Amino acid sequence: MAVTVRIPTPLRPLTGGMDEVSASGATVLEIIEDLDKRHPGVRDRLLDGGKVRRFVDIFVGPEDIRFLDGAATVVTDGAELTILPAIAGGRAGH
Amino acid sequence: MPPPTPPLPDHPILVVGAGGIGAPAALALGHAGVTRLCIVDDDQVELGNLHRQILFDEGDVGTDKLAALRRALVRRLPALEIELRPGRALPDTALELCAGAAVVIDATDNFASRFLLADAAHLAGVPIVHAAAVRWQATVLAVAAAGRPCYRCLFEDVPAGVLVDCATAGVAGPVCGVSGALAADRALDLCQGRAPGTILTYDGERDRLREVAVAARRDCPLCGEHPTIGSLDAARYMPPACEGSD
Numbered sequence: 584m585a586v587t588v589r590i591p592t593p594l595r596p597l598t599g600g601m602d603e604v605s606a607s608g609a610t611v612l613e614i615i616e617d618l619d620k621r622h623p624g625v626r627d628r629l630l631d632g633g634k635v636r637r638f639v640d641i642f643v644g645p646e647d648i649r650f651l652d653g654a655a656t657v658v659t660d661g662a663e664l665t666i667l668p669a670i671a672g673g674r675a676g677h
Numbered sequence: 678m679p680p681p682t683p684p685l686p687d688h689p690i691l692v693v694g695a696g697g698i699g700a701p702a703a704l705a706l707g708h709a710g711v712t713r714l715c716i717v718d719d720d721q722v723e724l725g726n727l728h729r730q731i732l733f734d735e736g737d738v739g740t741d742k743l744a745a746l747r748r749a750l751v752r753r754l755p756a757l758e759i760e761l762r763p764g765r766a767l768p769d770t771a772l773e774l775c776a777g778a779a780v781v782i783d784a785t786d787n788f789a790s791r792f793l794l795a796d797a798a799h800l801a802g803v804p805i806v807h808a809a810a811v812r813w814q815a816t817v818l819a820v821a822a823a824g825r826p827c828y829r830c831l832f833e834d835v836p837a838g839v840l841v842d843c844a845t846a847g848v849a850g851p852v853c854g855v856s857g858a859l860a861a862d863r864a865l866d867l868c869q870g871r872a873p874g875t876i877l878t879y880d881g882e883r884d885r886l887r888e889v890a891v892a893a894r895r896d897c898p899l900c901g902e903h904p905t906i907g908s909l910d911a912a913r914y915m916p917p918a919c920e921g922s923d
């Protein structure tokens with residue numbers, strides 16, 4: 584399955600600044616593994632072991648995968664994934 | 678011409694954090710007709726923060742943000758009643774702070790404070806807006822007085838690791854302003870009893886504002902069917918991997 588993944592700004596340093604990237608896989612987990620091959624480091628930011636980190640939300644279309652099957656959620660061809668990390672705040676000059 | 682002002686609360690709006698998000702939120706609320714604010718902060722104005730803390734100027738550097746913000750607000754809104762609460766929201770003070778408020782605005786810059794305020798507002802039965810900004814991204818979540826869906830429905834617990842490296846994160850000034858303005862807008866909605874159950878995300882690199890529906894989790898420890906958070910236990914809010922005051 585080829586899907587489009589929307590990359591939030593905090594992760595864009597890993598995708599060369601791209602806000603949307605393509606990836607393939609049958610599940611959210613496979614898509615993240617594939618993303619990590621193309622953009623090393625993404626996996627660690629999103630997964631803790633095989634599970635999506637607790638302070639990261641991933642949506643398949645409008646659906647939060649927490650209410651589906653988590654990382655095992657099946658995706659269909661052409662789906663759009665949105666990654667929504669918790670953000671705290673930021674200090675400049677650090 | 679300003680829009681017609683709906684009835685506004687008698688109780689103060691509590692703004693936690695007087696920095697890049699809290700200050701513009703306070704200004705917007707004051708101009709919208711809110712008459713009472715209570716503002717919490719423990720930090721001083723720094724030169725390196727002026728790009729995003731646009732109510733402050735070089736003359737404020739080294740002074741308390743609370744005092745500087747009061748000066749900036751009173752100059753524009755002399756009738757605004759402002760209570761200043763120096764310090765941070767802590768496990769032993771957060772409930773009392775939230776309990777007297779019409780709405781809480783969480784404009785803090787660390788996860789421990791965010792989860793603490795989420796819990797305190799929920800336990801006090803007070804609506805809360807969580808407003809954040811990092812780099813070019815802002816997020817704003819409004820939670821109704823009824824408390825569902827809440828911050829923990831979405832983000833569960835204080836992160837054990839950090840998604841964004843604080844040492845390199847920083848934040849763009851305009852994005853803080855957007856976050857503060859959206860927070861004020863959502864706070865006014867909450868005062869009217871409107872809670873859309875969505876999280877707003879603003880992407881300052883692409884100038885895109887999106888609204889994503891949030892669902893309440895049945896197993897949420899705060900607002901779920903069998904809640905396990907009934908008090909503000911300090912151990913639950915361990916210091917995050919990097920902490921600072923905005």
Ligand SMILES: [Zn+2]
Pocket residue numbers: 824825826827828829830831893894897898899900901
């Ligand atoms: Zn909840």
